[in-house]
Amino acid sequence: RELTVQLGERSYPIYIGEGLLDQAAFYFDKHGIGKQxxxxxxxxxxxxxxxxxxxxSGLRAAGYRTVSAVVPAGEQAKSLSQFEELITIALKAGLDRKSAIIALGGGVVGDLAGYAAAAYMRGIRFIQMPTTILAHDSSVGGKVAVNHPLAKNIIGAFHQPAMVLYDLATLRTLPPREVSSGLAEVVKHGLIRSAEFVAWIDENADKLRALDPEALGYALYFGCRVKAEIVSQDERENDLRAILNLGHTIGHALEAVGGYGELLHGEAIAIGMVGAARIGVELGAPREVYEVTKRVLAKCGLPVRLPAHFDTDAIMDAMRHDKKFKEGRMVFIVPTAIGDVVIDKNMSAERVRRIVEQLKEEEQ
Ligand code: NAD
Ligand code: ZN
Incomplete structure (x- = not known):
């Protein structure tokens, strides 16, 4: 399957399929990645x-010169010191303006490598080769970043890849918990844009968890398409792109309070999406928005209840560090129907606090 992210001169293709890792040289060559x-x-x-x-070995056999940098697995690799290490390797290997940096991995590797590509010589080409389900989201859209000890993703850039090459065969080695975590972003793409797709996930969640190639290929294609369309319309998040943050206001706070270890990103935003759905229903959306959101996430193997030991004050504090938080009010993405959301720029922190408390009482 193939898609294009439409961004004028910076448009780029997304290829999704089995066995693309072996054909990387073909696609690189096709899109003008030179061998010099x-x-x-x-x-x-x-x-x-x-x-x-x-x-x-595939790239070398085709005549490419490659060097590699292997960083530790996990969020801690998204650091300025790892960034500096990559630049050192790039300089020693003689990367120049015509070189490209290739991210082979999940969202962590994609964000780190992408930021190195954005900064090295003021920006060189960058290719995303995602290997997690979550990275169907993170590899599209050009947001790249490393973390500061005081804040996640705070040192970053917009740097669109030249290509996304998504080999679904690599997903078979993912641990089940990472599979479910990634599915949370797939569900999110449905919840913001397509009731039909949400109904399809509802029917096919078991197949997705079992990595059925047909089902997974379709779901990731659909998820990438939603992301690509939204990014094409609002690359720099002036407005519309914010809808991609459904579940993330609460979710990011939960990740922070859990020390970025207890809850995986997708797990945190799953709980956040249940909270957002509850708020939607309070504000007039049909009750099925809450029911379907919760059921589909649970079917994907995700938590829908907030563990009781998460301290509500700490969660609210973490939200306050968000730059969009002012005087007890925040920007919050609110579902209005399945497949539709609005951006509420004046959400009361008090309401969110009450919902966070309720999330501890959800039936899993
Ligand atoms: P990750 O990159 O840490 O991968 C999760 C784990 O799975 C790691 O331990 C990794 O080694 C392992 N793994 C990856 N691929 C594997 C495979 N095929 N087989 C076996 N193991 C494999 O995490 P992630 O969930 O992919 O990404 C999370 C990161 O993405 C966060 O840092 C988040 O901030 C970022 N993110 C960025 C954007 C964006 O728009 N840039 C969007 C969403 C998330
Ligand atoms: Zn996310």
Whole structure:
């Protein structure tokens, strides 16, 4: 399957299919990645062990020169010190303006490698090769960043990839918890844009969890398409793109309070989406918005109840650090129907607080 992210001169293709890792050289060549300048492949220890040799040998056989950088697996790799390390490797390997940096991995590797590509020589080309379900979201759209000890994703840029090459065969080695976490973003793309797709997930959640190739291919294609359409309309998040933050206001706060270890990103936003649905119903959406949201997420193997030990004050404090929070009011994405949301720029923190408390009482 193939899609295009329409961004004028910076438009780029997304290829989704089985076995694309073996054909990387073909796609690179097709899209003008030359063989004169070296390529830097960035991956993490886990993904590197599984797929780096395969990618490197295919590229070398086709005449590409490659170097690789293997970072530790996990969120802590999205740091300024890892960024500096990548730049060191790039300089030593002689990467120039015609070189490209390739991200082989999940959202962590994509964000880190993308930020290095955005900064190196004021920006060189960058190719996303996602290997997690979650990365169907993070690899499209051009948001790249590393973390600061005081704030996540705070050092970053908009730097669109030259191409996204998504080999679904790599997903088979994902741990089940990572599969479910990634499905949360798939559900999110349905909840903001398509009741039909949400109904389809409702029917096919078991197949998705079992990584059925047909079902997964369709779901990731659909998710990427929603993301691509929204990014095409509002690349820099002046307005519309904010709808992609459904479940994230609460979700980010839960990740922070859990120390970025207790809840995976998708798990945190699943709970956040249940909270957002509850708020939607309070504000007049049909009750089925809440019921369907919760049922579909649970079917995907996600938590829908907030563990009781999460401190509500700490969660509200974490939300206050959000730059969109002012005087007890915040920006919040509110579902109005299945497949539709609005951006509420004046959400009361008090209401959100009450909902967070209620999330501890949800039936799992
Ligand atoms: P991740 O990159 O840490 O991957 C999760 C785990 O799975 C890691 O341990 C990794 O080694 C392992 N893994 C990856 N692929 C594998 C495979 N095929 N087989 C076996 N193991 C594999 O996490 P993620 O969930 O992909 O991404 C989370 C990150 O994405 C966060 O840092 C988040 O901020 C970022 N993100 C960015 C955007 C964006 O628009 N840029 C959007 C959403 C999330
Ligand atoms: Zn997300």
């Amino acid at each position: 300048s070296p390529l830097l492949i960035v991956t993490d220890e886990q993904v590197g062990r599984l797929y780096l040799d395969k990618l490197e």
